[in-house]
Amino acid sequence: MAKLFIYTIKQLLRDKEALFWIMIFPVIFILIFSLFDFSGGVNARILVVNKSNNEITNNLLIALSQIGGVGVNTSVDSLDEAKEALSKSKEYEFNYEEEVNVERPNVVLFIPEGYGEETYTTEVYYNESEEGQISPSGIITSIVSDITDEMVLQNAGVENPFNIERKGVSVNEIGYFDILVPGIIGMSIMQSGIIGMATVIATLKEKRVLKRLSATPLPIWKFLLVEVLTRVVITIIQITIMLSLSVAVLGASIYGNIPLLYFIGIFSSFVFLTLGFVAAAITNSANAASGLASVLTTPMMFLSGVFFDRETLPNVIKVIADFLPLSPVLDAMREVSLQEAGFREIQTELVIIAMWTIVSFILAAKTFNFREES
């Protein structure tokens, strides 16, 4: 079996076309996206209408303006004026961490009276046409609610220092590119799994190599196992290339546990490999199989949220999208790489992936007939 393994790897390395899709294509993707300037991930110009003006709100505003890409203006007193400014796109001076720029606002933060004492409710307004892939209002909302949480804890007498700095840093350094990298890694594992496996197996089927193999004493499951193992090795190489390229060369940030990322990649590759297998099983030619594989992968690429957040999908589609096999993979990868999630925190995702693996295994076993009995 060792010989089979070596020769299977050799074949894959000689298959220039397959290598392109497995190795070069995702790298091109990453390179292209790294060219865009997402400037630290967010550019929020906040008009703050501060009705409290106490120590807590002052600290909050200082904390906000210390975040890279966040500018603050406190000159407006009335919410109506601020909202009008937002929709009419008037220009204001915004204080950034190290500079002052005259720009149009894209978020209004309304702090009511008695903030930090009677209430912790703030209101965030935004101009819908200004919301891009990373929503400035969303980020501001989460920063403010994080800070608010801290304050609630503190007021409740829980020993927890007012640690705005830490939260700020964590949000600060997650750029769109950082969100994208785990997405593209997940996407390429899916593609090389489904498309790669479908094409290889369908070609072997079409050229009757599988049948020829079944005329030898080699049990066919051993052959298929080696195919899968080979692809797992490829997945490891893929993850390594993409991680090192995006982190070391292109400056993406990965915060979480790298071995855990590899684990997710390898674990999820089984689903995609078996799905590729199913595609090969239910089609009659290599062309048809790779076509079907594209049909399976392309919608998943968009619906599961490689580039966009699934939250932006219409509700019904979102529910479906949540259960696509790629979705838990992307979720788990992002939770680990961006939020330093551990094994425990991604258990749900892993269970969904495992269920998909079982389903696709059953499908593969039911549909695949390597001897092509007619």
Added chain:
Amino acid sequence: MKKALIVENLVKDYKGFKAVDGISFHVDEGEIFGILGPNGAGKTTTLEMIEGLRSITSGKATVAGVKIPSRSSRQRLQEHIGVQLQSSSYFDFLTLYEILDLFGSFYKERIDPLRLLEMVQLHEKKDSLVKNLSGGQSQRFSIIAAIVNNPKIVFLDEPTTGLDPQIRRSLWELIRDINKEGKTVILTTHYMEEAEELCNRIAIMDKGKIIACDSPQGLISSQGLKFTIKFTPQSKMTKRQTEKFEKHPLVTKFWEEKSKYVFRIEDPTKINDILGWLENEHILFRNLEILPPNLEDVFLKLTGKKLRE
């Protein structure tokens, strides 16, 4: 004589269609045995059931001492047989040497890839890919790939289909060489010439049944088939002569074919009587062809149709 293969009442039923309909035959060790028949006769299905590649509806077989069908015997069976499939290819991205090395690794017993490649003069191409071989070369390659485990029985499914006559002849040589090494060869073909020249014995198959099984000569002589004789006269026979010739007791059929006269006789040893008659009638001829009956005629007689229709 020890039997390499015994087939008893083998049936393959595809939802009511009997692709193989209760066939029985045996092959002696050391024979080249041919299954001859038109496309769709059930030759490949028969072979693939015996090779353990297709399930058997009913009946049984003993292949190289292994009884089938049996759940446990597939691996043991395939250890001892060599299989060349009709129009199957090998891995696209492995060299000839690597493919043989890999296939050899599936078996307990194996022959050195270089020795195999030398057998078919492909040793200089050992680092080539299959796609860079000519039709004849790749067919030779697939035959040596079938004997990589030094099998007792080699199954060749239409080994020469689609090749030109010259290459076909060189493959016959290869098959004879393999047979000389003591391997039993079982092949299918729809070329009657191939069956006749290459095989010790032939089973003629049509519509899932074996309609005759014997040596090529035995098949031909058992059917009481006639020899065809053609001659080109120096001048045309008169009407009286042709009528008289047609009534000659030895001549069973007589007709004209372009500038030639053609007739059939049952016993070719009586040809002298005919020649004497022609001399008496002062009919001189330029050339004379004596065509023995062949398997095509056997097939035609047995089924009422031509082999390649």
